[in-house]
Amino acid sequence: MFLQLKNINFKYDGNHQYVLKDFHLQAAKGEIVSILGLSGSGKSTVIRLIAGLEVPAGGTIEINGRLVAGPDSFVPPEKRKVGMVFQDYALFPHLSVYENIAFGLSHLSKAELSARVNSLLELINMSEYGSRYPYQLSGGQQQRVAVARALAPKPDLLLMDEPFSNIDCELKQKMRGEIREILKSESATCLFVTHDKADLEDLSDRSITIEPN
C-alpha cells in the first residue's frame, strides 16, 4: 500500500481522552480518498499526523514504503514529501502568487523553477495572476493557488483539510470538478477531510468515515 497508518493512537496535550485509538488507514497510489466525520471526530488530526505536524502517541505511519513515524523514528514535516492544503489556505501574504507557488521549489534551477511554476499557473487557469498578492484574489482563486503550491514540489501525497469550507455553494461544485482534474492530471495521491457528503461524490474515489472516539 502506498499510504499505511497502523494502530495510531493520539491525544492532544493536557487531554486525557484519546482523539484516535487504534486507528487504521490505507490508500493506493493515485487514489483520491475522502475522510468524513463529525467535527471533533479527529479527521483533521489524521491529516496532521500524516503531514508530521503532530506526533502520534503510538502506531506507525508509512508513506511510499518509507516509515515516517514509529516508535523510534519521526521524520519532520519538511522531509516527508507531503503537500498540504490548509483550511484557510495559508497563502503567505507577503509573497505574490508566483512566489507562493515557487516557495517549495528552492532546490530547482531558475529556469526549471519558472517552467514548473508557469505550468502550474496554466493548470489552475491563472497564468495572468502570477504577480498578484493573495489578498487580491477571490476565495476560489486562493484555493487553486493553495493547491498549486502544495503540488509544486511533486509530493508523494497531497493532503487537504476541509478545502471547500470557505467557498460558497455555487462555486463549490465547479471547484470540485476543477480540483479533481488537476489532481488526476498530476496523478497525485490525495487524502482530504470534509464534513460535506457532496464532496465525496464529486471528488473522491473512495471515502472513510471516522466515528468519534
Added chain:
Amino acid sequence: MTKLIRGFNETNIWNLLAFLIVAATVIPVANLALGVLPGENENWRHIREYLLKDYVVNTLILFGFSGLFASLIGVSLAYLVTVFDFPGRRFFQWALILPLSVPAYIAAYTYSGMLGYTGIITRALSGLFGRDISIDIMSVPGAIFIFTFFLFPYVYIISRAFLAKYTASLIESAIMLGKNYTQIFFQVILPVSRGVIASGSALILMEVANDYGVASYFGIDTFSIAIFKVWFGMGDVGAAAHLSLYALAFIVFIILAEKAIRGQKRFAIATTKVRLLTPHRLRGAKAAIAAGYSMLVWSLGFFIPFLQLVAWSALTYEEVLDQSFLQATVNTVFAAAFCASLIVCCAAIITNSARISRSRLVRTAGKLTAVGYSAPGAVIAIGVLILFIWLNAMTELFWSYSLITSIYMLLFAYLVRFMAVGCNSLENGFEKIGKTYFEASRTLGFGVTRTFFKVDFKMLLPSMIGAFSLIFVDMVKELPLTLILRPFNFNTLATKVYEYAHDERVHHSAPVALIIIAICSISVYSLSKLDKE
C-alpha cells in the same frame, strides 16, 4: 542511537537557546528569592530592628493611597469619556493618556520647583491672597499626588477599552430599570470592571515599587531607597539582598491580589458581542463639570508641568546642551538601541520556540521572564550585582578584567528587566499570525529555522518594530537600575536629569526632561493606537 540523533533536531536547538536566555534572565531574581543569601550581619540586624517597620509602613501608605486615588480617577474618567458627550470629549479621550509620557521622577522635580519658595505656584498664591502660602510637596502626600496624577492612565486606558466594548447593554438596561448615571457608576460599572481595575492598579503599584526618583527626592524611606542606602552607604550587598527579599514579597502580594480579584470577574462579561455605546449628551452645568474635571486632571497630570518645563528650558538650554549632554545622549541611544535589538532577537527565539515546542515546560518558560519586569529595579540591580560578584570571583584567577565595574553588568541588567516587554509584544504578534503559515512552510520542505527567516520573520516584523520602540522608550527613562549599576562617570539622559535635580538645579534638568518626554510619547502614541484596535 536514533533517539540521540533525534535529540539534536532543529526544534531542540531553538528550545535550548530559549531555555538558556530565560535562565539568564531569571537567575538574578531567583537567586534572591530562593534564599541564596549571605548570612545575617550587623547592618541587617540593625535595619530589621529599627528601620524595617518604617519601610513597610511607608511603602504600604504609598501603595494604598496612590493605588486608590489613581484607580478612582482612571475609572471615573474612563466612564465619563465613554458614556457621555461633553465639550472637549474627543480631545480628552486621547489626551488623558499623556501623563504616562512624563516619568514620575520628572514630575516630582517639576512640581517641587513650581511649589518651592520662588516657584510660580507659590508666587501666584502669595499674590492672590496677599500672604505667603506654601504647599509642601516633598512629603508622603506629595508623593501620593505625583503617583496618582502621573500613573492613573494605566487604569484609564484599560477600563476605557473595557467599558467601550462590553458594557453598552448593561448601561442601557440599567437606565431602562430606572437608575441614573451616578447609580450606574457605583452599582454597575465599578463592580463589573473590578477585574480590569485590578490589572491597571497592579501596573501602578509595580511602578510605585520600582520608583526611586520620587521617593529619594522627597526623602521618603521606601524599600528601593533602603536598598540604595545600604549598598552605596555601607557597601553591604548582604543586607541589600535581605531588603530585596522583602520588596519581592510585596510584588508577589500584588500579583496574588490581582489574580484573586480577577479570578472572580468571569461573571462580568457574559457576552462576547461587541457593541458600541452611543454617548449621552450632557448640557449646561453638567457638561461644564465633566469638561472641568477632565481639564483639571489633564492640566495637573500633563499640561502645567509641561509648560513649566518649556519655560525653564528657554532659560537654561544654552548652559545645559554641552559636551556632557551630548555624551549622555550618545550613551542613552546606544544602550537603548543595542539592548532593545538584543532583547527583540532573544524574545523572538523564546516566543518562537514556545510556539513550536510540544513541551509544556518550554511553552511556559517565556512567561518566567515577567519576573524581571515585575520586580523593582533596585531588587534586580542587587540580584545582578550578586551574580556578577560571583562571576568575577570565578574568572579572577585567569582573567584580570573586572566585570563589576564594566558597562556589561548594566547592559545585562537591562536585558533582565525588559525581556518581558519584548516577549509580550512578540507573543501577541505570533498569535495574530497564527500557526498555519508555519505549518504550510514546513510541508513545503522548509525546516524550523529556514521557515522562521523566510516566513515568520517577515510577518513578525511589525511586531518586532513595535517591541523595539517600547523597550527603547522604557530604557530611556529607566533610572534605578542605571543609578546602581552604571560604571563611574557613565551618564544617561535619565541620570542627567536626576543629577541636576539633586544638585538643586531643577531648572537645568528641564531641557533633558523634555527630550525624555518627547521620546516617551512614542510609546504613548502606540498605546493609543493599540487602544483603537
